Amino acid sequence: METQFPIKRIIDDEGNVVDASYCEQLHGELAKELYYHMKRIRAFDRKAISLQRQGRLGTYAPMEGQEASQVGSALALGQDDWMFPTYRDHGAKLTFGAPMVETYLYWNGRAEGCVPPVGKNIFPPAVPIATQLPHAAGAAWAEMRKGTRNAAIAYFGDGATSEGDFHEGLNFASVLKAPVLFFNQNNRYAISVPIEKQMNSETIAQKAVAYGMPGVRIDGNDCFSVYFEAKKALEDARNGRGPTLIEAVTWRTGAHTTADDPSKYRPEDQGKEIVDPLVRLERFMKKNSCWDEAWIVEIEALIKAEVETAVEEMESYPKANVEDLFDHVFAKMPTQLAEQKESYLAHLKRG
Amino acid sequence: MEMEVKEIQRENTATQLLTIVGAVNDAMKMLLESDESVMILGEDIGKNGGVFRATEGLQEKFGTDRVVDTPLSEAGIIGTSIGLAVNGFKPIAEIQFLGFIYPAYEQIMTHVSRLRMRTMGHYTVPMVIRAPYGAGIRSPEIHSDSTESLFTHMPGIKVVCPSTPYDAKGLLIAAMEDPDPVLMLEPMKSYRAKREEVPVGKYTVEIGKGKRVREGTDVTLIAWGAMMPIVEKAAQQSEKKGISCDIIDLRTLYPIDREIIAESVQKTGRAVIVHEAHLTGGLGNDIISIINDTSFLYLRAPIERVTGFDVPVPFFALEEDFLPTPARVLESIEKAVHF
Structure with missing residues (x-):
């Protein structure tokens, strides 16, 4: 199966172009856009970990190492497409247009973090594993029925492929020919369980065969490969050719969450050979004369300021309103709930 | 099915003699007729008209795009209905028997019931889940469950359970008009137990009223x-x-x-x-x-x-x-x- 689903890449670890058919499309503007977003979400991510360590943020799920997968796929989306992320895909969300302040707020236990920005279809992050796959199939089906060319992307990890909802989502989408990109980030661990204990298949991409949909296995740390394969799958989806399963093979550099210690389950030297996706893109840019030191300094300053401002705004955000505990459960609050609210507010008032 | 409707005039109001299952069918017909965004999803509900014939004739009348025979997949039915509901459609999802709903319990508990709360009202799930429930008709095992309290315990979803044809039609229409998800439990033992005069056309029975x-x-x-x-x-x-x-x-x-x-x-x-x-x-x-x-x-x-x-x-x-x-x-x- 590994031979039938070889890992596709456009640039190698050294930044050399290994698929010449893309040469003309690998222009400096695209490289810079990818680099900027990868740099930006890394800054967000590292800051989040640091804030959590200082007790200024709740438990946080880092995504360092997966930047190429998240940015490449998110930049491939159209304005009106639907995004169904998991709790580790805030990099993809940020790239697609979720505001940084709200994204930090999510990790600080605030529902405001699930409210999508105006004009963007970003579903709240799925916490129960794989449950978002049928949602993506449904939202894409709705687009199809409305006669639009919009598609949906569903993010999920390697562990999600063991869930029933993985099957139900892919099966529905393929039966309906719904315009969905099932974008798997195989970072090889579901918390502590390695991929070989997760499944007996050699690849995740091969599972697509069972659904009669294309399955593509790509180097998830090669942002170009991610970007172009995602574009192609989305284009197929828009043209009525149904869903695609992409397996982006990547690596979670850090812990599952800030409450996790990967040294308990990952051999110390595992993953050491993996080249950082940003370094890899940097090497490409340097080899292709689109590395501009002045520009790097400029974006670094921009990103630093953006992150600092976002953190400030997050920390000075109005306190969570206790009424929000009750107000968003139903459109019209049932009497018994209204009484619970009233009684609790009265209790608070009494001090 | 037992739906040959005998229309009569009573106090100037047209009514028809219907069983509970006939009234459920009539309600769905009204809803599909009056609102283009209404869709019906379920197992065997299209060509076959449902195992209890609750959707008899609907696919023929409204087409396979709106009355959809889905794969045999309860979590898939509810999960895709969520996607449809947040994206402009109003799904009525039939679960063939309440005893088969458990694979979808996760979707209902973690998404259907709390999406409004999670997004502070930005995404809502205006959907209806219909499920025949209860024992007493010599069904095979697992077909006869009555686990309403698994759902009344779940914040964010309403649960209705009619016992008459009149209430079945009125509650189903009210459920679909409700901006929040509603689970309608249909007493399968009473599906055809009696007929009563049910108004022709749309009317609602208020949810929350005994x-x-x-x-x-x-x-x-x-x-x-x-x-x-x-x-x-x-x-x-x-x-x-x-x-x-x-x-x-x-x-x-x-x-x-x-x-x-x-x-x-x-x-x-x-x-x-x-x-x-x-x-x-x-x-x-x-x-x-x-x-x-x-x-x-x-x-x-x-x-x-x-x-x-x-x-x-x-x-x-x-x-x-x-x-x-x-x-x-x-x-x-x-x-x-x-x-």
Whole structure:
């Protein structure tokens, strides 16, 4: 199966172009856009970990190492497409247009973090594993029925492929020919369980065969490969050719969450050979004369300021309103709930 | 199906003689006709018209895009319905039997019921889940569950359970018009038990309102769905013994109509709650709490419950022993009255 689903890449670890058919499309503007977003979400991510360590943020799920997968796929989306992320895909969300302040707020236990920005279809992050796959199939089906060319992307990890909802989502989408990109980030661990204990298949991409949909296995740390394969799958989806399963093979550099210690389950030297996706893109840019030191300094300053401002705004955000505990459960609050609210507010008032 | 409709004129209002399942079918036809965004999803609901024929004729009339035979996949049905619902459609999802809903429980618990709350009202799930429930028709095992309290316990979803054709149609239309998700439990034992005149055209029965179906003074009987004929029989038998029963058909299981319960119990001072679901964790406990909160000082006897036992719903050879019977209800009525 590994031979039938070889890992596709456009640039190698050294930044050399290994698929010449893309040469003309690998222009400096695209490289810079990818680099900027990868740099930006890394800054967000590292800051989040640091804030959590200082007790200024709740438990946080880092995504360092997966930047190429998240940015490449998110930049491939159209304005009106639907995004169904998991709790580790805030990099993809940020790239697609979720505001940084709200994204930090999510990790600080605030529902405001699930409210999508105006004009963007970003579903709240799925916490129960794989449950978002049928949602993506449904939202894409709705687009199809409305006669639009919009598609949906569903993010999920390697562990999600063991869930029933993985099957139900892919099966529905393929039966309906719904315009969905099932974008798997195989970072090889579901918390502590390695991929070989997760499944007996050699690849995740091969599972697509069972659904009669294309399955593509790509180097998830090669942002170009991610970007172009995602574009192609989305284009197929828009043209009525149904869903695609992409397996982006990547690596979670850090812990599952800030409450996790990967040294308990990952051999110390595992993953050491993996080249950082940003370094890899940097090497490409340097080899292709689109590395501009002045520009790097400029974006670094921009990103630093953006992150600092976002953190400030997050920390000075109005306190969570206790009424929000009750107000968003139903459109019209049932009497018994209204009484619970009233009684609790009265209790608070009494001090 | 048994839907040949006999339209008659009564007080200038056109009605038709329908069973519960016929009324459910009629409600869905109204909804599909009046709102382009309404869709029906389920297993065997299209060409086959549903295993109970609740969707008979609908795919033929409204097409395969709107009345969809889905893969055999409860979580898939509910999960894709969520995607449709947040993206402009109003799905009615049929789960073939309530006992088959459990694979979809995660979707209902973690998404359907809390998406509004999670997004502070930005994404909502205006969908209806329909599920036939209950024992007493000699179904194979697992087809006869009555687990309404798994859903009334779930914040963010409403649960209704009609016992008559009129209420079935009115509640289903109300459920679809409700901006929030509604689970409608349909008593399969009563699906074709009786016909009644049901108005032609659209009307709603308000969600959250029970109905007094018999006036009485000595004891309040509270039930819903397939237990209504049981309590009615028990009330008739009580009458012969000189006991007058006030009967409440709850119709909505969340949010429960507390006023109608309080008003009745304050009049009678006694209550017998009847449900076919298991005793422990059953909805009867919530009803007792409502009586406790509203009418404690009016009580003249401990509140009685007649329910299914704390055992899995059995194979059908013993299902009549599992289900509350008029005789068991009558015993509890007498126990309450003679306390």
